[in-house]
Amino acid sequence: MSVFLQPIYTQTIASGSTGSITFNNIPQTFTDLKLEISARENTVTGQTFVALYLRFNNDSSSLYSDTRLYGSGTSTNSSRLSGNANYLGSDEAANSTANTFNSVSAYIPNYTGSNYKQMISDSVAENNTTGIDMFLNANLYRSTSAITSIQVLPQITFSGYTTISLYGILRQGI
Amino acid sequence: MSMFPIASITITSNGTNPTFTSIPQNFKHLQLRCYLRAAGATSYQYVYFRLNGDTGNNYTYHYLNGNGTSAVSSASTNQGYGLIGYCASNNNTTNVFSTEIIDILDYTSTNKNKTLKALSGMDINASGSNTGLWSALWFPSTIAAITQIDIGPDSYGCLAGSRFDLYGITTSNATGA
Numbered sequence: 001m002s003v004f005l006q007p008i009y010t011q012t013i014a015s016g017s018t019g020s021i022t023f024n025n026i027p028q029t030f031t032d033l034k035l036e037i038s039a040r041e042n043t044v045t046g047q048t049f050v051a052l053y054l055r056f057n058n059d060s061s062s063l064y065s066d067t068r069l070y071g072s073g074t075s076t077n078s079s080r081l082s083g084n085a086n087y088l089g090s091d092e093a094a095n096s097t098a099n100t101f102n103s104v105s106a107y108i109p110n111y112t113g114s115n116y117k118q119m120i121s122d123s124v125a126e127n128n129t130t131g132i133d134m135f136l137n138a139n140l141y142r143s144t145s146a147i148t149s150i151q152v153l154p155q156i157t158f159s160g161y162t163t164i165s166l167y168g169i170l171r172q173g174i
Numbered sequence: 175m176s177m178f179p180i181a182s183i184t185i186t187s188n189g190t191n192p193t194f195t196s197i198p199q200n201f202k203h204l205q206l207r208c209y210l211r212a213a214g215a216t217s218y219q220y221v222y223f224r225l226n227g228d229t230g231n232n233y234t235y236h237y238l239n240g241n242g243t244s245a246v247s248s249a250s251t252n253q254g255y256g257l258i259g260y261c262a263s264n265n266n267t268t269n270v271f272s273t274e275i276i277d278i279l280d281y282t283s284t285n286k287n288k289t290l291k292a293l294s295g296m297d298i299n300a301s302g303s304n305t306g307l308w309s310a311l312w313f314p315s316t317i318a319a320i321t322q323i324d325i326g327p328d329s330y331g332c333l334a335g336s337r338f339d340l341y342g343i344t345t346s347n348a349t350g351a
Contacts, residue, residue: 007176010345036203038279071238071247099317103279103291124309126289130249134238134307161285165202165345167176
């Protein structure tokens with residue numbers, strides 16, 4: 001029986017809104033981590049999409065950078081960012097199709113190691129229009145500390161039914 | 175353990191497409207892994223899908239795709255089906271099958287339209303190869319849990335030997351951020 005993918009914790013916003021979702025005390029017993037995100041931000045009026053970020057170890061220093069490949073439904077580009085959090089993609093906001101949530105996967109290898117932390121992520125913020133946000137990202141956190149907490153940050157607040165699952169992945173031999 | 179095999183369909187007759195029915199409702203997420211080649215003797219094909227047998231114009235799809243020469247992003251809205259990748263066909267290099275992994279989060283929710291996200295790839299050792307990130311939205315008038323998935327290269331059907339594996343992914347149950 002495979003045990004390579006194990007649930008660590010899932011958080012769901014039952015109703016109302018929440019400013020961020022944090023996973024604390026992440027077990028240090030896995031090889032890699034994986035996040036699955038289904039999120040929306042109804043509270044942001046006047047916009048279709050807003051930004052979704054991630055921060056490790058509650059560290060808001062400028063140790064984060066991102067390389068992005070982007071598709072809008074009509075055009076593509078690639079760009080780099082740097083700042084105090086990693087960029088994951090977009091959330092649907094009030095102007096996007098009702099009841100529609102994004103889909104984001106993020107993979108964090110060797111999260112207990114002493115090298116800088118490299119993450120890869122892919123995300124789609126859907127909408128029943130031609131224009132959407134799609135990203136393939138390489139995300140770097142320039143810290144040698146093991147990852148013990150992950151904070152997923154909306155631009156303003158997450159909507160109800162937003163759900164985020166954190167998994168641990170084991171390599172062979174553990 | 176959190177990832178369980180639900181069903182596996184191997185195509186044994188050229189020109190047929192798989193249908194997953196009576197999908198269990200006791201998982202949090204679904205993942206569908208596809209290994210396929212279209213039976214039609216044409217150029218590469220789209221991978222079509224429908225959910226719960228819904229043939230209404232309730233699907234929108236988008237992609238970010240590279241073909242070895244350039245990258246494009248495109249979309250189509252209010253369709254009677256969704257597209258979720260490219261696949262090789264019988265006009266492409268022999269023995270080449272396409273691969274894609276499709277994630278469907280919160281598939282039992284009756285509060286969310288369903289978003290499908292896929293990584294899709296087919297190198298055919300020639301121009302006409304493709305790799306991309308695909309996304310599709312299913313927005314029926316009444317939001318429903320997913321109980322059925324129809325998928326494949328539409329009327330061409332799959333070549334025998336194509337395989338589709340559906341997995342359910344559980345989570346720990348915790349509510350409140």
